[in-house]
Amino acid sequence: MSDKIYIFDTTLRDGEQSPGASMNMQEKFRLAQQLVKLNVDVIEAGFPVASVGDFECVKNIADHLRDVQVAGLARCNKKDIDTAWQALKGGANPRIHTFLATSDIHLKHKLKMTREQMLELAVSSVRQAAGYTSNVEFSAEDASRSELDFVCRVFEEVIKAGATTLNFPDTTGYALPEEFGAKIRYLIEHVRNIDRVILSVHCHNDLGLAVANSLAAVTSGARQVECTINGLGERAGNTAMEEVVMAIRTRADAMRVHTDVVTEHIHASSRLVTTITGIQVQPNKAIVGGNAFAHESGIHQDGMLKERTTYEIMNPCDIGLSKGNLVLGKHSGRHAIKARIETLGYSLSDEDLNRFFVRFKAVADVKKEMFDEDLEAIMMDEILRIPEAYRLLSLGVMSGSGTLPVAAVKMLVNDREVEGSSLGVGPIDAAFRVIAELTKTRSKLLYFAVSSITGGTDAQGDVMVRIEDDGKVVVGQGADPDIITAAAKAYLNGLNRLIYLKDETRKAKKRRKKTIVDG
């Protein structure tokens, strides 16, 4: 049997550090459940000390998902490690992941520490974490730009202090594959007792090399890869999980290792991350891009018709892509719809399924063919919706060349019906102005994007907005066959999410305070 590569998913922690990718507690839990289905080995659920919201998310995931290791991040200091443990301790397989930079650049400019001080702090922090659990990961932040012999020394000492996984991050995405692989080999040859721990890598994608560097590390002996779905993450992102996993599977002949990921759930997981964060995957992205299995040229299509493997190195079914995703229409029954949404990775209660069904019929009435993307849009709009302080009842717009656009909106504000109208530069501007007036909000629109969910002029419009209020940034989404209505729904969804976020934070703070008082 080939060696196993442990998959450490950090979509909920490093992935969430992508600008605009914040997720609420319900969404994080939903995504964590999907990661369990994917069968990843470790879920890094968050950074407990960062906020009460993060603390609660980590605790919720650790307490409820018992068949996976759940990690919480902590800097090398007493409070971070204590807080991480408080969040993790109810879990079945908790891991404390503590980190401290080893590079001279970080030591001098950020930490203002000598190497000796760093070493001492790393050792005492790992020892503290090991006092709580036997599952401790230590990361040497900016390891790829650190003096390698110093990293070796730190690794040797933290092994003695109780670390069980040692992570060598390419924090700035600076490394080149051959060089990175050589560093991993060097560590294996020079760190005493390294065979007693798992050697891990965590690569960022600043030069577009995160996956290549991770694979080079695996070839050299690393046995854990830290990664995110869709390559989400700080700046240019992290190693894309789907790419690493499929490279290992497709080229098992050369890699001679395996992962335990159930690759058939990759497509649904990627879609779920897009649906939740609103961050689209580029069409030509490997594995999960819209064009990843599309064959455009005549020569390729001809080859494919004769034999699929002429131009396909992976079977789309292996990532859970069904052949042609046209599935349902207005005559489809509940069973067919339920089966399809389960294939997409969702399991709904009877009550949610009823709501989904009603909405499905309404959309299918105006749109003949329902694709997977339509079902996902309904899922986001109807089921994953957070409590709504604001709800659109009706929207009318008048616009056209040579006329000043005007919008009239009727909506519910905390269950009270209100209405108003406004002029605007365009119909969307007019609609947003009325909504801002009726909700008495002053959020700033940072980003607006409209796309069609599927092809065809009857396709649903999908609008994504990013709005900011009081330093908090959220994504709002809305889908409707009418794009102005989709835009209004997206805007209201964003405003509802802002309220929800503030409410969640307030409640979490209260609960945390109570826990501390109650001991």
Ligand code: KIV
């Ligand atoms: O990029 C990095 O170095 C990190 C560490 C916390 C592992 O995210």
Ligand code: ZN
């Ligand atoms: Zn990182």
